[in-house]
Amino acid sequence: GDSASDSDGKLACWGVAVDLPAHIALGGDGASVLSYRGAAELQPGQLVRVPLGAREVSGVVWERQDTPADASVVLRDIAAVLPVPPMTADWCQRVAFAARYYQRSQGEIASLALPPQMRQDAVDAIARRVQRWQAKTGAAPKPAQLEAPRTLTPEQHEALAAVLQPLDASADSPAPRPLLLFGVTGSGKTEVYLQASQAVLDRGQQVLVLVPEINLTPQLLARFEARFGAHQVASQHSAMTPAQRAAHWWRAHSGHARVLLGTRLAVLASLPEVGLIIVDEEHDPSYKQQDGARYSARDLAVVWGHLRRVPVVLGSATPSLETWQQVQTGRYACATLSQRVGSDAWPAVRVLDMDRLPPRAQGTPPPALHPDLQAALADRLERGEQSLLLLNRRGYAPVLECVSCGWKSACPHCSAWRVFHLGDRTLRCHHCSFTERVPRACPDCGDQDIQPIGRGTERLQEQVQQSLPQARVLRIDADTTRSQGSLAEQLAAVHAGEVDILIGTQMVAKGHDFRRITLVAAINPDGGLFSGDFRAPERLFALLMQAAGRAGRDAAHMARAEMWLQTHHPGHPLFAALAAHDYAAHAATLLDERRAAGLPPFMHLALLRAEGREGEAVEAFLRDAREAGREIAAVIQPAPTLYPPIAPPVARVANLERRQMLLECASRQALQHLLAQWRARLVALKAQHRGVQRWALDVDPQGI
Ligand code: ADP
Numbered sequence: 011g012d013s014a015s016d017s018d019g020k021l022a023c024w025g026v027a028v029d030l031p032a033h034i035a036l037g038g039d040g041a042s043v044l045s046y047r048g049a050a051e052l053q054p055g056q057l058v059r060v061p062l063g064a065r066e067v068s069g070v071v072w073e074r075q076d077t078p079a080d081a082s083v084v085l086r087d088i089a090a091v092l093p094v095p096p097m098t099a100d101w102c103q104r105v106a107f108a109a110r111y112y113q114r115s116q117g118e119i120a121s122l123a124l125p126p127q128m129r130q131d132a133v134d135a136i137a138r139r140v141q142r143w144q145a146k147t148g149a150a151p152k153p154a155q156l157e158a159p160r161t162l163t164p165e166q167h168e169a170l171a172a173v174l175q176p177l178d179a180s181a182d183s184p185a186p187r188p189l190l191l192f193g194v195t196g197s198g199k200t201e202v203y204l205q206a207s208q209a210v211l212d213r214g215q216q217v218l219v220l221v222p223e224i225n226l227t228p229q230l231l232a233r234f235e236a237r238f239g240a241h242q243v244a245s246q247h248s249a250m251t252p253a254q255r256a257a258h259w260w261r262a263h264s265g266h267a268r269v270l271l272g273t274r275l276a277v278l279a280s281l282p283e284v285g286l287i288i289v290d291e292e293h294d295p296s297y298k299q300q301d302g303a304r305y306s307a308r309d310l311a312v313v314w315g316h317l318r319r320v321p322v323v324l325g326s327a328t329p330s331l332e333t334w335q336q337v338q339t340g341r342y343a344c345a346t347l348s349q350r351v352g353s354d355a356w357p358a359v360r361v362l363d364m365d366r367l368p369p370r371a372q373g374t375p376p377p378a379l380h381p382d383l384q385a386a387l388a389d390r391l392e393r394g395e396q397s398l399l400l401l402n403r404r405g406y407a408p409v410l411e412c413v414s415c416g417w418k419s420a421c422p423h424c425s426a427w428r429v430f431h432l433g434d435r436t437l438r439c440h441h442c443s444f445t446e447r448v449p450r451a452c453p454d455c456g457d458q459d460i461q462p463i464g465r466g467t468e469r470l471q472e473q474v475q476q477s478l479p480q481a482r483v484l485r486i487d488a489d490t491t492r493s494q495g496s497l498a499e500q501l502a503a504v505h506a507g508e509v510d511i512l513i514g515t516q517m518v519a520k521g522h523d524f525r526r527i528t529l530v531a532a533i534n535p536d537g538g539l540f541s542g543d544f545r546a547p548e549r550l551f552a553l554l555m556q557a558a559g560r561a562g563r564d565a566a567h568m569a570r571a572e573m574w575l576q577t578h579h580p581g582h583p584l585f586a587a588l589a590a591h592d593y594a595a596h597a598a599t600l601l602d603e604r605r606a607a608g609l610p611p612f613m614h615l616a617l618l619r620a621e622g623r624e625g626e627a628v629e630a631f632l633r634d635a636r637e638a639g640r641e642i643a644a645v646i647q648p649a650p651t652l653y654p655p656i657a658p659p660v661a662r663v664a665n666l667e668r669r670q671m672l673l674e675c676a677s678r679q680a681l682q683h684l685l686a687q688w689r690a691r692l693v694a695l696k697a698q699h700r701g702v703q704r705w706a707l708d709v710d711p712q713g714i
Pocket residue numbers: 160161162163166193194195196197198199200201202351
């Protein structure tokens with residue numbers, strides 16, 4: 011290629027963060043910044059292409075170096091500089107922070123943050139594209155439509171003032187505290203986001219809005235576009251094509267777009283003039299990336315706000331216990347929206363004891379619906395109102411069993427059952443996706459009597475339809491929404507009143523504004539009460555609160571709104587807290603439990619995960635890793651604890667044995683200190699333990 015050395019006589023040595031796989035990047039000093047020769051007038055943050063071995067890879071100019079990192083090698087030239095403005099110092103800082111905190115390389119985080127086209131396409135193709143984008147932004151923008159700001163309620167007004175107050179702080183005042191905007195769905199949080207955004211746009215700054223799920227992007231996007239005009243708004247989520255992703259990235263990066271709305275990855279976006287960061291539904295677990303670089307977008311948003319000294323708003327009706335605890339200690343501010351706009355009622359909560367079903371004929375399995383719930387559904391049907399049944403398990407039945415020999419539909423590749431899907435008559439593994447036609451007879455004994463055990467959404471749909479034949483029943487879950495646009499279509503049918511009973515997984519509990527639903531029922535919420543995952547009760551409460559918020563959104567129906575719960579533990583305090591609509595009391599109880607058990611947010615956790623063909627080999631690696639870690643921990647105060655390796659609940663996935671090891675420490679810094687030193691030891695240990703295929707550190711893991 012055309013080397014930088016032809017253009018100008020003056021050359022310098024530049025450290026370039028390159029996109030290297032973690033296991034290579036983490037060798038040596040743990041960095042992925044390599045030395046290259048390039049023009050002296052280059053700047054940190056510039057996107058470049060550099061030779062690496064026989065390949066050419068993308069990179070980010072990271073720092074000017076006096077001497078090359080490795081003096082023994084002849085410096086190679088930076089091959090090309092991309093025709094886009096350099097990444098800002100604040101972006102580089104954010105990438106460096108994320109790399110350090112989550113134990114990855116800078117290059118890895120940087121490449122995650124950049125659209126694939128920017129990293130992979132030929133430089134002249136990128137140049138042509140940038141020209142096209144430039145020309146487009148010159149065209150007259152379509153004005154924003156219909157959508158005028160509302161007159162705020164007193165509570166909204168106070169919340170808005172709390173968000174905006176740091177904007178007028180002097181430059182030498184401390185970074186603003188993150189603000190929890192605590193309010194149920196429908197309490198007017200989005201209106202506060204919109205008006206706060208307007209104020210920030212008026213000051214010539216940009217706004218980042220994070221949403222947990224791609225399914226929720228279109229609705230919020232529509233409201234932001236209606237308020238500010240589509241030309242001002244860019245988005246970023248996983249359903250965009252590479253071309254769309256590059257174009258939207260450029261609009262935010264170049265400052266043409268003033269609002270960026272996206273899912274978790276957008277927290278690594280380039281927004282040079284950011285003045286406000288909003289994290290909607292901040293408690294949502296999907297803010298945590300679950301593979302590769304396991305970062306928390308919520309936490310990185312807070313860090314970003316701190317680095318840039320801009321306000322961060324965390325919105326939720328059921329804040330994460332981490333955030334709630336920060337509010338209790340005063341490190342975060344809090345503004346509360348206590349009422350739904352137009353109505354202050356909360357659905358009546360009815361708890362059904364599934365151990366006290368009316369007598370039924372011997373040998374008959376328990377019904378899907380308690381007779382009282384069934385009567386309530388019939389009642390809604392008669393009145394032309396809608397109902398929502400929530401069951402967090404898709405498929406027909408989680409397992410098939412042979413009545414005569416006890417064969418079960420195990421996955422041959424995982425330590426898990428394969429789920430029976432009636433729609434396409436398959437047995438499907440939800441861990442490795444291994445799929446087969448459902449057998450006609452037992453594969454072991456040939457008996458034809460194989461029975462579905464348990465209940466998923468498909469079976470619930472069948473049973474509801476049988477008991478209420480006149481009802482129009484629609485199921486929405488990951489299986490019914492695979493094709494593009496199908497979710498929107500199905501939701502439209504609900505809104506249009508073409509559906510009487512909607513059955514779905516947690517997907518339908520989130521965000522959607524169903525006007526005619528007056529009954530919401532959780533069919534089997536008990537799994538979340540006694541799960542091995544310490545966060546399960548927190549999640550369940552959030553989900554049920556959110557689901558309850560679906561009922562009676564229309565003030566006319568509010569008086570009749572009900573939330574039903576079918577449970578074997580009717581006396582559980584979680585249900586009582588839900589009935590009382592009392593998040594604060596419930597959070598206090600959960601926090602006491604966490605404190606007593608030494609769990610987050612009072613303890614900081616990290617997991618070392620590893621996998622390989624043989625469980626014993628993986629465990630041997632983890633045992634050695636533990637020894638190495640304990641040596642390092644011995645000289646750290648307070649010393650992190652390293653627990654012995656264990657198998658996770660699903661220990662084998664796609665023929666690989668998974669094992670993990672927990673680290674905990676009361677001090678985040680001390681834990682970080684250990685991880686930073688431990689990483690290089692792990693790289694070396696992996697080289698000795700050939701039976702390990704992969705390992706990864708998970709800092710602040712979601713489940714343990
Ligand atoms: P949330 O984001 O908390 O779910 P929204 O901001 O979407 O709440 O508000 C719920 C509904 O109330 C929306 O239809 C919104 O347009 C309306 N709304 C919000 N604030 C006001 C207000 N101050 N006056 C009138 N309507 C409002």
